[in-house]
Amino acid sequence: MFQYKNLFTPIKIGSVTIKNRFALAPMGPLGLADAEGGFNQRGIDYYTERAKGGTGLIITGVTFVDNEVEEHGMPNVPCSTHNPVQFVRTGREMTERIHAYNAKVFLQMSGGFGRVTIPTNLGDYPPVAPSPIQHRWLDKTCRALTVEEIKSIVKKFGDGAFHAKRAGFDGVEIHAVHEGYLIDQFAISLFNQRTDEYGGSLENRLRFAKEIVEEIKARCGKDFPVALRYSPKSFIKDLRDGALPGEEFVEKGRDLPEGIEAAKLLVAYGYDSLDVDVGSYDSWYWSHPPMYQEKGLYRPFSKIMKETVGVPIICAGRMDNPVMALEAIDNGTCDMISLGRPLLADPDYVNKLRMNQASSIRPCISCQEGCMGRIQEYSMLNCAVNPQACRERATALTPILKKKKVIIVGGGIAGCEAARVLKLRGHEPEVYEQSSQLGGNLIPGGAPDFKEDDIALAKWFTNQLKDLDIPVHLNTTVSKDMVLSSKCDTVIIATGSTPKVFSLGDNAKVYTASEVLLGSKDAGETTVVVGGGLVGCETALWLAKQGKKVTIVEALHKILAVNGPLCHANSEMLEKLIPFNHIDVITDAKVNKFENGQLKMTTSDGEKEITCDSVILSVGYQEQNSLYYDLEFEVSDLHLLGDAKKVSNIMYAIWDAYEVANHI
The missing domain is CATH 3.40.50.720 (NAD(P)-binding Rossmann-like Domain)
Incomplete structure (x- = not known):
């Protein structure tokens, strides 16, 4: 009997029936829009390829409804209200192609980024927020929105959803009461210090989200599905400071008790599904989990949401293991499995699994170099392990003229x-x-x-x-x-x-990181890693998790100063994990000699010695x-x-x- 059959049973979101339990998780579609806010050919091809690969529900990733209150450089991502004719024209081409593969497609619509706008995408536009609060990345104070501006954004949600329906989209997903985006900033008291009808009580803080779903239902009909991207917990220790897994802290964002109450209210307001994750931009490594987070990290929170509300729950978060995905459906953790980066890595994931060919699925390695890293640095979505992602037509296999x-x-x-x-x-x-x-x-x-x-x-x-x-x-x-x-x-x-290696005198206990990682050399119980780049930090973390005492010695002023991960979610989490796992770090230091178990070095504070069983060189290749x-x-x-x-x-x-x- 086929092991994964329950992943291929139909599911309904509102009035829409989806053929299986897989959704393409929404990821920022940077590089997939044209200058007028429509979908360019790359975007059309990219989403169609995932539908062709068997995914039941395509969720596009963030598109804007407003480009006046919070200005965005065009083209950035699609915008359903900027040039409605162009949006409907290009959107219709895309949805018709997606529907050919018996897949459904939702447009993810954003109320804005507010204090979390990525600087490379912000340009010279002033950031906005519910209140005059600190920007996530910039040392700026955001401008508070007026009530009139909130009302105008709500109306544009209705306009944008109406255009999406005309373009053939089967529903929309609202972005979001999650991750600390603008609507979420209204919902969280840490960011919302308003005293009008949009601040204060939980109901007031959710009013923005309530008016959005009501406006869309009024414009598009009660049977037009409206899902919501939702984070029931924020993991915020303080502004710009997130908590690690297993860390004891006081939640300053949305904690689970309020997350449960908010979920009940949001569903009562009319949302037809909750697309669940946790985290915020202040704890970005929860919302965009690197390899340092465990697989399926959102499952406990999805299970709570499933037990709280009566609408379908979509669960993302490193859910690429099909056995884990099946278990989540079978035990009532969620109703759908959302795959983001795994479907960047292999658009045919679902069809390969349907044909029981799991071993042929190209794995995502959670490096975020091709996806979030490139979005953050270059405003474009791609994939490190799949060169064709978001470039399907431009990188199609070239026919050969002569076999070589x-x-x-x-x-x-x-x-x-x-x-x-x-x-x-x-x-x-x-x-x-x-x-x-x-x-x-x-x-x-x-x-x-x-x-x-x-x-x-x-x-x-x-x-x-x-x-x-x-x-x-x-x-x-x-x-x-x-x-x-x-x-x-x-x-x-x-x-x-x-x-790269160099002599430290007594080299019998001087190893390369590769030798230690491969197990050909034993680092002992106390070791010093020379080099605080990515390999050095990951080697140190691995050894520390085994109970060894590890010190990192770095010549530069900080660890991960060069060749670190492009994506801040990866680098920020790794930087926090080093002290969390009791790894000492000495920067601005040059190692000189290792003899009789003593590593001698020159630091900005003078000469130092460390007693250790071994020295591990991680100084590049x-x-x-x-x-x-x-x-x-x-x-x-x-x-x-x-x-x-x-x-x-x-x-x-x-x-x-x-x-x-x-x-x-």
């Missing part, structure tokens, strides 16, 4: 991705790897329990190459002569990188590209990829490999 034999030296992620793409296009790649397994630096990087998806990605690549019948030669070191005598048409050098330069003037079609080209991150290793392999 391609030798790929190196079986890390760049080499594996190149081989996969080449084979899909019809070429004949062969992979040579000097170690005993594929995956390269994913293998040591995935050693910590919180990096399990790095290992899953390495396993996925291994399975893909096997399923595609690509020859893989392990434990094989390739020489220049081997390449030249192979009679191949193309050579790809993806030989990766090795950890060195490109291994000598074979490329040996072949540079011998092979005409020669390419250098991955860390061998430039030590970088997983995203660029995969993206560059896809780009090159798709045009050979």
